[in-house]
Amino acid sequence: MSKKCPLISPSVGCPAGYGFVQDGEKEADDPTQAGVNVLADAGGISYGDYLQLDKILSAQVPQSRVHGQEVHDEHLFIVTHQAYELWFKQVIFEIDSIRDCFLDDSGVDEARMLEVIKRLQRVVMIIKLLVDQVLILETMTPLNFMDFRDFLSSASGFQSLQFRLLENKLGIKSEYRVRYNQSNYRRVYEDKPDELAALEASEDEPGLSDVVQRWLERTPGLTGDFNFAAKYKEAIDKILVESLELIEAEDNIAMKTHLMSNYSKKKEQFDSIFDPEKHNALVKRGERRFSHNALLGALMISCYSEEPRFHQPHQLLIALMDIDSLITKWRYNHVMLVQRMLGSIQLGTGGSSGYQYLRSTLSERYKVFIDLFNMSTFLVPRNLIPPLTPQMRTTLRTHTQDVDESGQKG
Ligand code: HEM
Numbered sequence: 001m002s003k004k005c006p007l008i009s010p011s012v013g014c015p016a017g018y019g020f021v022q023d024g025e026k027e028a029d030d031p032t033q034a035g036v037n038v039l040a041d042a043g044g045i046s047y048g049d050y051l052q053l054d055k056i057l058s059a060q061v062p063q064s065r066v067h068g069q070e071v072h073d074e075h076l077f078i079v080t081h082q083a084y085e086l087w088f089k090q091v092i093f094e095i096d097s098i099r100d101c102f103l104d105d106s107g108v109d110e111a112r113m114l115e116v117i118k119r120l121q122r123v124v125m126i127i128k129l130l131v132d133q134v135l136i137l138e139t140m141t142p143l144n145f146m147d148f149r150d151f152l153s154s155a156s157g158f159q160s161l162q163f164r165l166l167e168n169k170l171g172i173k174s175e176y177r178v179r180y181n182q183s184n185y186r187r188v189y190e191d192k193p194d195e196l197a198a199l200e201a202s203e204d205e206p207g208l209s210d211v212v213q214r215w216l217e218r219t220p221g222l223t224g225d226f227n228f229a230a231k232y233k234e235a236i237d238k239i240l241v242e243s244l245e246l247i248e249a250e251d252n253i254a255m256k257t258h259l260m261s262n263y264s265k266k267k268e269q270f271d272s273i274f275d276p277e278k279h280n281a282l283v284k285r286g287e288r289r290f291s292h293n294a295l296l297g298a299l300m301i302s303c304y305s306e307e308p309r310f311h312q313p314h315q316l317l318i319a320l321m322d323i324d325s326l327i328t329k330w331r332y333n334h335v336m337l338v339q340r341m342l343g344s345i346q347l348g349t350g351g352s353s354g355y356q357y358l359r360s361t362l363s364e365r366y367k368v369f370i371d372l373f374n375m376s377t378f379l380v381p382r383n384l385i386p387p388l389t390p391q392m393r394t395t396l397r398t399h400t401q402d403v404d405e406s407g408q409k410g
Contacts, residue, residue, distance in 0.1 A: 092169060327366070
């Protein structure tokens with residue numbers, strides 16, 4: 001006897017009719033091996049109906065065919081873009097659910113954190129796939145692209161609503177966008193009130209970056225008896241004093257000047273993580289994005305990532321950086337594709353300078369979690385990290401739903 005697919009409720013039935021044979025069952029007794037689909041015979045929804053393939057598979061209409069000059073590669077061009085849009089949809093679905101977890105009044109406890117990380121890692125895997133998917137389109141030659149490019153008229157990925165929603169939901173703010181994008185990004189939805197409304201809602205809602213920052217600000221140990229910032233500052237001050245003594249003892253004047261200039265830069269950088277005013281000035285200049293306490297929370301999690309209660313938060317920070325760097329890799333692969341198809345001078349169908357505009361989007365402005373990358377600047381060797389107090393060690397080794405001294409849930 002075959003079992004029903006355990007993941008699908010019995011009332012729906014596995015749409016593909018997949019069943020499996022229990023260990024030890026003989027093939028001869030298994031109707032699926034005899035080519036009889038018992039589930040299909042019992043009625044229910046079919047594979048094609050479940051996936052609404054009639055809609056999806058009838059949506060590839062090459063404009064070159066419509067105009068009576070069908071170009072073979074336009075089919076690939078359409079399918080590739082559609083595959084991207086489907087994956088964008090899944091990524092947005094995951095990011096929305098993750099934001100909801102963080103926004104929930106009951107907070108992100110450890111059980112939910114596991115689910116959040118699994119979903120973020122799923123997003124990472126999808127974007128990895130999207131980075132490589134560009135290569136499939138590179139099997140099209142520029143001449144073949146030229147054969148149907150004019151039929152695209154003004155159609156451009158620049159008009160992809162889902163791509164903009166994704167950027168906004170991750171936390172890209174309008175002021176981070178490069179100039180061409182700031183002035184034109186709304187314009188493409190002017191005649192589409194529903195799309196414009198969705199775009200505006202995504203700007204107003206807190207992005208993933210916002211909700212993660214609020215959560216980081218409540219990292220246990222940031223405030224209260226442990227006071228991570230004060231302890232870390234003490235350790236850094238000691239390192240700086242020792243470095244200065246070594247520099248002062250240096251006889252070679254050129255070397256001394258070089259070391260002194262390095263020292264001043266390092267000191268200035270460290271001052272900026274301990275002094276909220278200096279930090280906020282960097283935020284104003286667009287060099288930092290996180291709030292001061294969120295940055296300290298992330299730094300603390302990175303320093304003590306081996307403590308059990310920080311394992312998952314640390315994985316979360318890594319997944320966020322993965323997402324940022326993979327999107328940059330996608331942007332890069334897309335830019336290379338565009339240069340291959342159009343060169344560096346031709347304008348895009350969306351009206352931008354094409355390659356030049358896209359190249360400008362590779363800058364740091366589009367990295368939502370830039371502060372997590374730059375945090376390496378503030379790390380010190382393990383042996384210099386301030387030791388945890390016994391009380392703090394207990395807090396970080398106890399998986400608890402209880403609210404601790406900082407008011408942070410597990
Ligand atoms: C032959 C292949 C492609 C060419 C020649 C091309 C060309 C371009 C150009 C020139 C732009 C700049 C805007 C403009 O049109 O003026 C652009 C933007 C864009 N394209 Fe493509 N593209 C191609 C494939 C794709 C694919 C497969 C996707 C997947 C969804 C995609 C998504 C986008 C997105 C999201 C933007 C906006 C990027 C931003 O503003 O940051 N493109 N594309």
